[in-house]
């Protein structure tokens with residue numbers, strides 16, 4: 001699946017250059033600081049997503065800015081916005097709308113493999129981007145990481161296996177590491193996967209558990225293993241309201 005998505009991205013990149021030229025840069029809000037300073041433990045990165053390859057359409061009535069405002073009111077530390085069009089039915093404009101609505105840091109969740117996408121992310125108002133270890137070799141990942149830092153963007157470096165994690169750590173030390181609980185070959189999620197990988201992450205790096213987080217029990221498990229943040233999409237998108245979804249997850 002990932003390879004299929006990356007092929008589409010390579011094609012999209014060829015059209016990107018002109019689309020954002022001349023747009024203003026904006027002041028960035030730190031995702032890292034928002035997680036580190038969150039009063040909720042683990043901190044919540046609440047995701048705005050209409051659809052996904054594994055689940056199809058998740059939310060028919062989809063107004064990203066309204067959902068993000070409810071997440072902010074519900075105590076999220078940051079907002080993640082899926083901007084991929086083809087597989088997630090998102091759009092860069094969704095991120096623009098969210099950024100205008102909230103004061104929280106906004107993470108651009110997309111498949112970033114080229115500097116031009118990083119420049120675009122900075123220009124549309126993202127505060128942080130996702131970099132997926134499975135999408136490129138660690139040297140290229142490091143190059144994009146440094147480039148994003150020059151654009152004042154925080155990076156969430158996503159890994160799924162110990163091999164990917166070690167590959168990254170052999171080259172550089174990211175400030176934020178996301179552990180994807182979803183196996184992209186089978187789409188199966190397993191929250192305990194976070195713990196199996198997190199024990200290999202050195203102290204001082206903030207750890208984010210991503211995907212398949214559904215219940216207060218999942219959250220208790222992650223809290224017990226000192227995970228710094230969770231990234232939750234589908235569970236909150238399917239809740240009767242985003243605020244209610246957050247309350248249920250945190251057992252409030």
Ligand SMILES: O=C(O)c1ccccc1NCC(=O)[C@H](O)[C@H](O)COP(=O)(O)O
Pocket residue numbers: 001002047049052053054055109184187210211212213231232233234235
């Ligand atoms: O969600 C998918 O089906 C998917 C398929 C292929 C690549 C990535 C995919 N998800 C992207 C994400 O990172 C999730 O949206 C995010 O981790 C939130 O997961 P969830 O809480 O399970 O919606």
